[in-house]
Amino acid sequence: REPRTLKPTKSPLCLPLSISFPFPLLVWVCPSRFPHLHPQISKARSPRDPPAPAAMSTSSTPVDASGEPIPTSSVLMAASKHIAVRCRPENVAFLNCKKKDPNPDKCLEKGRQVTRCVLSLLKELHQKCPKEMDAYAGCMYYYTNEFDFCRKEQQAFEEACPISE
Template identity: 80%
Template structure:
């Protein structure tokens, strides 16, 4: 076994402690802290009742108007569609940012990108909600790892083909 060098030992003894992880945030639109202290089956029923009130008939979170909320898993699931359908808006925004680093100058271009993405998500959610929900749910479960969700991706892309 090699003997550690002085530099290695110094790093071990004087290395700062790793930062603590950020507090856990619950991505669902309902707080668990409002639930009474329940156990087992009653807890599951209470959580499902609470979730059902804040979710649509599908598993995708929706806002008060019934529009899908673009969580990271939803955006990752729709990323190929966004890349194709919102390309002109994204290119215009990036060119604006390249020309002028002042954020105020590109606000309208940013709004156009946001409008494009939200309208696309609404269209996808109406056209193939089951496949989109399955794919976004898989992406959420597997922390946005595409490799674990290839079957759901294939189902989603066959139901909602990527088009311009």
């Protein structure tokens, strides 16, 4: 049975992608049309393909106007082990507060303490080892927060910024 085909746009950057579930389908992937979704993807690739060197070198931890890292999901996932160790008391206090009283207003200050702890930790990590943090967060972004694909970057990050209390 011949796969259904969706016509590509006039962009030369569109590539065919064959999908076989639940029926054969050929779609045209045009990363250039959706740069906000996949800014580093320049061609269709399998998740197991190694990242393109240009894609990984241009990715960096997003920072705000004051130079502090913006806590995107990839940045938070990359720093998750550090957060678990360094912000444990704040997180435990917040969870205990939520357990005692389900009223959200009662635990706002505890939540602010958790947020302050995480933001100060991210700022510290970004100042101490920006290159390794950028590489690890960029890899996590590229592979949609899959740790298994970023073990090399994780090891470099944890060597440059060891996990400590």
